[in-house]
Amino acid sequence: xRADDEELIRGRQRQRARIMALLLGAFVILMFFITxxxxxxxx
Amino acid sequence: xxxxxxxxxxxxDLYALTKPGVMRxxxxxxxxxxxxxxxxxxxxxxxxxxxxxxxxxxxxxxxNQWYEADIDAKMRRTAKRPLxxxxxxxxxxxxxxxxxxxxxxxLMGLATNWLAxxxxxxxxxxxxxxxxxxxxxxxAQNIVIGGAAGAFPPLxxxxxxxxxxAPLPLLLFAIIFLWTPPHFWALSLFVRSDYAAAGxxxxxxxxxxASTRRQIFLYSLPMAAAAIAPWPLGLTGAVYGIVAAxxxxxxxxxxxxxxxxxxxxxAGMKPEKRLFAYSxxxxxxxxxxxxxxxxxx
Numbered sequence: 548x549r550a551d552d553e554e555l556i557r558g559r560q561r562q563r564a565r566i567m568a569l570l571l572g573a574f575v576i577l578m579f580f581i582t583x584x585x586x587x588x589x590x
Numbered sequence: 591x592x593x594x595x596x597x598x599x600x601x602x603d604l605y606a607l608t609k610p611g612v613m614r615x616x617x618x619x620x621x622x623x624x625x626x627x628x629x630x631x632x633x634x635x636x637x638x639x640x641x642x643x644x645x646x647x648x649x650x651x652x653x654n655q656w657y658e659a660d661i662d663a664k665m666r667r668t669a670k671r672p673l674x675x676x677x678x679x680x681x682x683x684x685x686x687x688x689x690x691x692x693x694x695x696x697l698m699g700l701a702t703n704w705l706a707x708x709x710x711x712x713x714x715x716x717x718x719x720x721x722x723x724x725x726x727x728x729x730a731q732n733i734v735i736g737g738a739a740g741a742f743p744p745l746x747x748x749x750x751x752x753x754x755x756a757p758l759p760l761l762l763f764a765i766i767f768l769w770t771p772p773h774f775w776a777l778s779l780f781v782r783s784d785y786a787a788a789g790x791x792x793x794x795x796x797x798x799x800a801s802t803r804r805q806i807f808l809y810s811l812p813m814a815a816a817a818i819a820p821w822p823l824g825l826t827g828a829v830y831g832i833v834a835a836x837x838x839x840x841x842x843x844x845x846x847x848x849x850x851x852x853x854x855x856x857a858g859m860k861p862e863k864r865l866f867a868y869s870x871x872x873x874x875x876x877x878x879x880x881x882x883x884x885x886x887x
Contacts, residue, residue, distance in 0.1 A: 559598040566601050577641075580634035581701045 599682050603672035608648030616647040616743050622877035623744025626884045627751040638701040639750035643743050645694035646710045650717040652687030657722050665784040706750035713742035730796035737770030758825040768813035772806045773869040780856040807849040814838035830883035
């Protein structure tokens with residue numbers, strides 16, 4: 548595997564890891580609000 | 591040189607796999623089903639229900655493209671999608687689609703209720719297994735029965751908010767069910783050569799252009815009746831009734847030139863292109879009218 552190929556793969560992996568981190572963060576926030584709504588603690 | 595399939599898929603290709611264009615209409619009709627309920631659910635639960643409908647639609651798009659990669663490669667309209675374009679391998683598309691589908695159903699069940707989750711699961715399985723895998727390659731009536739999958743969102747939106755079925759969302763289901771054939775057949779008339787090249791027995795390929803035009807017009811009549819029905823049945827008010835009547839009359843009026851058109855080449859199919867474009871506007875406007883009727887004083 549050439550160095551620039553490896554760099555391309557690493558770049559894609561970094562990009563996907565960043566997006567997964569953002570999505571997981573959003574999911575945690577969403578679960579918090581779902582829990583608040585289900586327990587009747589709306590604000 | 592690195593093979594494109596050896597690369598991890600780009601997020602833009604994963605997004606394209608969800609068919610965002612189709613998802614917009616699905617999300618909109620689901621949102622309208624949810625906003626038409628007598629008592630709105632808490633915002634977080636309503637938002638999650640719509641998110642789950644969107645993710646479920648994305649799963650359908652991904653699994654459809656996973657299964658039809660070879661067919662997509664033969665059609666101009668779809669040849670540049672991520673799989674036939676060689677930018678993603680099929681296994682990634684399968685994992686993405688299954689993961690998205692399972693996640694959307696579980697989240698729907700946990701956040702709203704399990705009846706909505708079951709309806710979402712049925713709509714995904716219906717689209718992928720019944721329509722894509724079973725009916726589409728086998729029968730010219732594929733879109734008539736398979737179209738039911740796209741009719742679920744307003745029903746799911748309503749059930750997610752209320753926990754039960756009711757006559758209005760069932761009628762909204764019927765409207766989309768009857769709208770799908772004329773909408774899709776209008777498109778399939780002017781991309782007929784694509785379907786013929788891919789060996790898909792869409793109605794214009796299997797039964798001919800004249801028969802398809804007749805079917806488009808005939809289907810537009812019960813569709814118009816179903817669209818107006820909520821008003822005389824007392825499920826909506828006059829705001830919806832008048833809008834639905836005007837929009838549906840215009841639909842039938844645009845289906846008439848399709849019926850009388852004799853052109854067999856896409857260049858002469860202006861009435862079909864006009865009806866296809868109007869059919870998208872029609873569904874958006876009709877469902878917007880359901881919500882307006884519910885909330886306008």
